[in-house]
Amino acid sequence: MQQANLQQMDTADADRPESEARLITRTRAGDMAAFEALYRRHCGRIYAVCLRLSGNPALAEECVQDTFVTAWQKLAGFRGDSAFSTWLHRIAVNTVLGRHRSRMRQANWFVDAESEQIEAVPAVETDEATLRDLEEAIAELPDGARQVFVLFDVEGHTHDEIAELTGLAVGTCKAQLHRARKLLRGRMQA
Amino acid sequence: MSTRNENPQDRNWQAAMRKLPRERDPGRDLWPGIAARIARDQSPGNRTALLQRGLRYALAASLVLGLGLVIGLQLQQQGAGPQSGPVTAQTDLASDPAVKRSARRGHLIRAVAADNTRLQPATREQMQKELAEINSAIGVLHQALARDPDNAALRDLLYQAYRDESRVLAAIQRLETRYPTHTTL
Numbered sequence: 001m002q003q004a005n006l007q008q009m010d011t012a013d014a015d016r017p018e019s020e021a022r023l024i025t026r027t028r029a030g031d032m033a034a035f036e037a038l039y040r041r042h043c044g045r046i047y048a049v050c051l052r053l054s055g056n057p058a059l060a061e062e063c064v065q066d067t068f069v070t071a072w073q074k075l076a077g078f079r080g081d082s083a084f085s086t087w088l089h090r091i092a093v094n095t096v097l098g099r100h101r102s103r104m105r106q107a108n109w110f111v112d113a114e115s116e117q118i119e120a121v122p123a124v125e126t127d128e129a130t131l132r133d134l135e136e137a138i139a140e141l142p143d144g145a146r147q148v149f150v151l152f153d154v155e156g157h158t159h160d161e162i163a164e165l166t167g168l169a170v171g172t173c174k175a176q177l178h179r180a181r182k183l184l185r186g187r188m189q190a
Numbered sequence: 191m192s193t194r195n196e197n198p199q200d201r202n203w204q205a206a207m208r209k210l211p212r213e214r215d216p217g218r219d220l221w222p223g224i225a226a227r228i229a230r231d232q233s234p235g236n237r238t239a240l241l242q243r244g245l246r247y248a249l250a251a252s253l254v255l256g257l258g259l260v261i262g263l264q265l266q267q268q269g270a271g272p273q274s275g276p277v278t279a280q281t282d283l284a285s286d287p288a289v290k291r292s293a294r295r296g297h298l299i300r301a302v303a304a305d306n307t308r309l310q311p312a313t314r315e316q317m318q319k320e321l322a323e324i325n326s327a328i329g330v331l332h333q334a335l336a337r338d339p340d341n342a343a344l345r346d347l348l349y350q351a352y353r354d355e356s357r358v359l360a361a362i363q364r365l366e367t368r369y370p371t372h373t374t375l
Contacts, residue, residue: 030346032225039221044213051214061216068224069231073343131210153207181203 052150053096055139067092137187149180251354254320258361298359
């Protein structure tokens with residue numbers, strides 16, 4: 001009986017996930033196993049962000065790898081002012097946008113619509129098939145429109161935050177959001 | 191300041207967007223690629239010339255250790271018995287990183303620099319040369335870290351340099367304790 005209890009306790013200890021703070025501390029000391037544990041915890045979330053922002057699975061994989069390599073290099077500078085997931089998310093967003101900036105042409109981003117109002121859109125059904133179609137439609141958006149759309153409507157950033165992340169003017173962000181919603185609406189109604 | 195849209199229809203739209211899965215499976219394990227890149231980025235070959243120097247010093251220290259072992263084996267075959275050397279130190283310098291800054295470390299380094307050891311002259315000269323190179327690397331790495339204090343690769347190299355120094359000092363101590371001055375190369 002006692003042995004069974006001990007075994008149960010051992011199993012419970014083994015199953016208990018190590019705290020993120022401890023994993024971060026171990027990683028800072030150069031422990032790759034701890035960093036791998038952090039990767040396993042966050043890779044799904046980071047991949048989702050990279051995939052939606054880039055619209056390209058192969059590019060998203062590269063960005064995930066870049067994100068974690070950058071995180072490894074900069075972890076000493078992580079002060080814990082925000083959650084690790086938030087810090088990692090920001091690295092991921094900057095990674096995707098940085099890659100985009102390096103190859104973008106200004107013409108692709110420029111939308112002469114500072115005065116455009118963001119158009120209200122009809123309610124969206126949220127059944128599984130519709131969400132799948134929506135994912136595909138998001139992936140097909142033009143780069144600039146997709147990135148602003150994902151950051152605003154999916155990730156919940158404000159226009160000010162998006163402007164800071166992308167280097168665009170707030171008005172341009174709004175215009176890109178309008179453009180993305182318009183394109184998505186057309187696609188979903190087709 | 192414009193932030194989020196408060197239009198009810200937009201809120202409905204945004205609520206729908208947030209029903210998209212927060213996580214996606216990459217479809218393959220990306221960790222091996224990440225681990226390989228971290229290892230590669232940390233290797234001196236892909237860093238600065240400074241880091242290349244760090245690797246060379248580590249290699250040099252390893253060679254010194256190898257040389258020490260060969261000398262030791264040869265002398266052991268010649269039947270040399272263990273004796274007490276003029277310089278004593280902790281038994282295993284490499285096992286305790288804190289010893290790198292200890293008085294014992296300074297004492298050993300000064301002893302080697304002042305030729306106050308029982309090492310054979312050629313061996314002592316080689317050890318002095320290797321210690322000087324490692325010490326130079328430590329200085330360069332400290333300077334680099336002063337400019338880039340968050341650089342984990344530099345910190346790792348600095349730690350390795352101290353470890354190398356400790357190993358060389360331990361090898362010196364071991365050699366002179368076991369095989370005093372009368373030994374030959």
